[in-house]
Amino acid sequence: GQQVMQIPQYQHVQEGEDFTTYCNSSTTLSNIQWYKQRPGGHPVFLIQLVKSGEVKKQKRLTFQFGEAKKNSSLHITATQTTDVGTYFCAGPGASGTYKYIFGTGTRLKVLA
Amino acid sequence: DTAVSQTPKYLVTQMGNDKSIKCEQNLGHDTMYWYKQDSKKFLKIMFSYNNKELIINETVPNRFSPKSPDKAHLNLHINSLELGDSAVYFCASSTGQDNSPLHFGNGTRLTVT
Numbered sequence A: 001g002q003q004v005m006q007i008p009q010y011q012h013v014q015e016g017e018d019f020t021t022y023c024n025s026s027t028t029l030s031n032i033q034w035y036k037q038r039p040g041g042h043p044v045f046l047i048q049l050v051k052s053g054e055v056k057k058q059k060r061l062t063f064q065f066g067e068a069k070k071n072s073s074l075h076i077t078a079t080q081t082t083d084v085g086t087y088f089c090a091g092p093g094a095s096g097t098y099k100y101i102f103g104t105g106t107r108l109k110v111l112a
Numbered sequence B: 001d002t003a004v005s006q007t008p009k010y011l012v013t014q015m016g017n018d019k020s021i022k023c024e025q026n027l028g029h030d031t032m033y034w035y036k037q038d039s040k041k042f043l044k045i046m047f048s049y050n051n052k053e054l055i056i057n058e059t060v061p062n063r064f065s066p067k068s069p070d071k072a073h074l075n076l077h078i079n080s081l082e083l084g085d086s087a088v089y090f091c092a093s094s095t096g097q098d099n100s101p102l103h104f105g106n107g108t109r110l111t112v113t
Helices: none
Strands: A004-007 A009-012 A019-025 A032-037 A043-047 A055-058 A063-067 A069-076 A085-092 A099-103 A106-111 B004-007 B010-013 B019-025 B031-037 B043-050 B053-057 B064-070 B072-077 B087-094 B110-111
Touching: A004 A085, A009 A019, A009 B072, A019 A085, A019 A106, A043 A055, A043 A063, A069 A085, A099 B043, B004 B087, B010 B019, B019 B031, B019 B087, B019 B110, B031 B072, B043 B064, B043 B072, B053 B064, B072 B087
Parallel strands: A009 A106, B010 B110
Antiparallel strands: A004 A019, A019 A069, A032 A043, A032 A085, A055 A063, A063 A069, A085 A099, A085 A106, B004 B019, B019 B072, B031 B043, B031 B087, B043 B053, B064 B072, B087 B110
């Protein structure tokens, strides 16, 4: 079945360092979404990418959708302690299934 | 005004018991979901409903029975609870249209002893 993998599974960084998580799908995606889950919280939608090669920025966060629409990345510049959490990518399942398949997640810890 | 609300927040119960989790959304969305998050933080879809109709049952044991009395509610009943059912269960909703984001509830942490 369709799988969405993320690497790394865990990442510890010093505050101020950059961070990147990579997302790879076994199938081509019509779009990809990114979510952030704070410790003890619930996933919160960050952004969606639709076009091949698309790049979007939200302040220190840069999101990219691969040319083949099978991979994506999230890069955080100069991490802060507020960036702590688990970052998930999610891709849609087959048309009409009304489902999003979540990646395995990357847990980010920022050391002050 | 909580958009997607789940109750209870915590649920501790013994093996073999039956329990229910309730979910309500006030976003006017047509599609609702149940996701299970295990101790490794993997988020797995269990069910999706669109306009009260079951769309997806992701090979979930039939001890789990979702019920959607109307578009705004999707409840989850679990029979004969097992240790492996311990997890955080998230309800979510969306418009159901392509590209629409999911809005998650705060989750229900289920512990089976």
